[in-house]
Amino acid sequence: MSDFYGELCTKMYEQEKSLAEEKELEFYLSYVKNQEMNVLEPMCGNGRLLIPFLHKGINIEGFDISEEMLKVCKEKGEKLNLNPHVYKQGIEEFKSEKLYDLILIPFGSFSLLPDRIVNKSLQNLKSALNSKGKLLLTIMEKGREIKEVLDWTETNRITFNNETIVEYKKVTFNKQNDMIETELKYQSIQNNIVQKSEFMNFPIKLYNFKKFENTLKSNGFQDILIHVVENGYGDGSSFKVFECS
DSSP: OBOSSOHHHHHHHHHHOSSOOHHHHHHHHTTOOSTTSEEEEETOTTOTTHHHHHHTTOEEEEEESOHHHHHHHHHHHHHTTOOOEEEEOOGGGOOOSSOEEEEEEOTTGGGGSOHHHHHHHHHHHHHTEEEEEEEEEOOEETTOOOOOEEEEEEEEEEEETTEEEEEEEEEEEETTTTEEEEEEEEEEEETTEEEEEEEEEEEEEEEOHHHHHHHHHHTTOOOEEEEEETTBTBTTOOEEEEEEO
């Protein structure tokens, strides 16, 4: 299996999730009190949130483990005459002498982290906040209905220029550790011939919110609020955000 978000996966992701939805963006922007604030987005991916922040003149930077995603983020910024400060970094290895007023991990990205690095990652983020800084993060919640897909099933298809990218998926749920294990296969097709294939293992941790709140507290976050953003991902698709300091 390849690392998260290879070339084909990134192309498909960018076509469907290029920029944050309006209500989602408004929620995170509401925490920016002035443009002098230092903002960090770990796991920034293709810049779906970072680029709109930067476009509004906000001092934001980010990092991610996917070189392909960072490449798209930079290219997207350049088209808008922006210069995104993004770099390759794992959240569990992140260290910074600079302190931030606001750290954002939207879209449930934190649930991609393996259990073994969760505490270290939270400690690193806490160390990077100034005394009045806030961490905003979303996680995938336990209790949702999981539909397993045991055989390769086509789940998406996008055509642009002379290329068609097809996504296939397998999904299993491990109840013992609350993990959704998703195997993804991407194929690039040109002139009815498969030119390239790409495989990815995409594990997602489902959390009990109360237990996760205790995890946050054990890693230095004492003041914790949970916000519900109604229709944040579009009509009928709400999400919850931990506000931590």
